[in-house]
Amino acid sequence: MTIAQDERAALATTLRAVGPDAPTLCDGWTARDLTAHMIVREYRLDASPGILISAFAGHTEKVQNEVAAGDWDSMVRKFAAGPPLFSPLKLVDRFVNITEMFVHHEDVRRGGAEWEPRTLDTASTKAILGPLKAMGKRAIAKSPATVELVTPAGEQIGVGGRGPVVRVTGEPLELLLFVFGRSKTVLDFSGDVDAIAAVKAAKRGF
Incomplete structure (x- = not known):
């Protein structure tokens, strides 16, 4: 399969x-x-x-x-x-x-009140990375800040938007959910406080 x-x-x-x-x-x-x-x-x-x-x-x-x-x-x-x-x-x-x-x-x-993130195997994570890199930059192109998508290992997935830099760090699955506009994610946001708030509130997805 x-x-x-x-x-x-x-x-x-x-x-x-x-x-x-x-x-x-x-x-x-x-x-x-x-x-x-x-x-x-x-x-x-x-x-x-x-x-x-x-x-x-x-x-x-x-x-x-x-x-x-x-x-x-x-x-x-x-x-x-x-x-x-x-x-x-x-x-x-x-x-x-x-x-x-x-x-x-x-x-x-994650639809209900109680949920936990999954830990994916190496093959699944690798499979997600390809389309994430292809779509990530396009999904954040109109962000109200310069968004950097980064994995915990430091691999940059994509950069998009304009303005103050906001770094969004997380596992590939969490970053995928973020670029698809989902709010229930496990991510670390670093940068200007107002810029982070604007990025979180901005519409994302396709």
Whole structure:
């Protein structure tokens, strides 16, 4: 199995454990809503464009609500099976679904009041670093300060924004969640106090 497939299986296990009504880090979405989103992304080519393009968002929302109304166990099984043969994501699953699986797994894990960060194995951490480096700079390009993303080992992942320097230090998974706009992260911020506050409050993501 690939890293993406392993993480998909782990996410499916977590979804079964928390149940359909569990909160997530995606505003207004329960675990059921998030699972429906992932199914639409992979199974409904007619509706998936609305995930990124606002002009098609209405159709996507309608289809997603229809999927979310289905049987929970069937939904989780469908997600766990991965992209169908007709999906463009089938051939590139190991590459494009690395971030999707890890971020959404943490969306579910950290959705409630009590959560703990995970310690990933070396292979998973390495798999995250590639897309993190590719996307990190773009995600923080409009930051209200010059943001430096750095690992605890001192490896610089990306730099973006303008103004006072704010260094954000953390494990690759935590940095990935940060650039995707998640607030529940384990990170160290250093720099000007006002600049740090502005960076934390700024919109991030894609």
